Amino acid sequence: MTMSPSSAVHRLKGISSKKIFEKVPNFRKRYPRGHFWSRGKNITSVGFFSIEVANEYVRNQDSHHETFWEIF
DSSP, X not given: OOOOHHHHHXXXXXXXXXXXXXXXXXXXXXXXXXXXXXXXXXOOOGGGSOHHHHHHHHHTHHHHHHHHHHTO
16 A cells, blocks of 8 residues: 555644643643644655755754744
8 A cells, every 4th residue: 555645644644633632731732622733734745855954954943943943
C-alpha cells in the first residue's frame, strides 16, 4: 500500500495529537477544542536546499519558540 506525503503527515499529526492529549490531560485546558496542530503542513525534500540550511532551521527552533511564548 502506498500513501501520499500529505496523507502521512495528516495521520502523523492526528495520532501524535491523540497521544499528547492522553499523556498530558492539562493540554485540554490550553487546547479546549482539541486542535493541537495547525491546519497547514509543509512537506519539502531536503534536496531543494542544503543540509546546512535544514540544520540551521532545526537549531533555531528554541529561539523561535521562546519568542512565541513571550507573547503570552
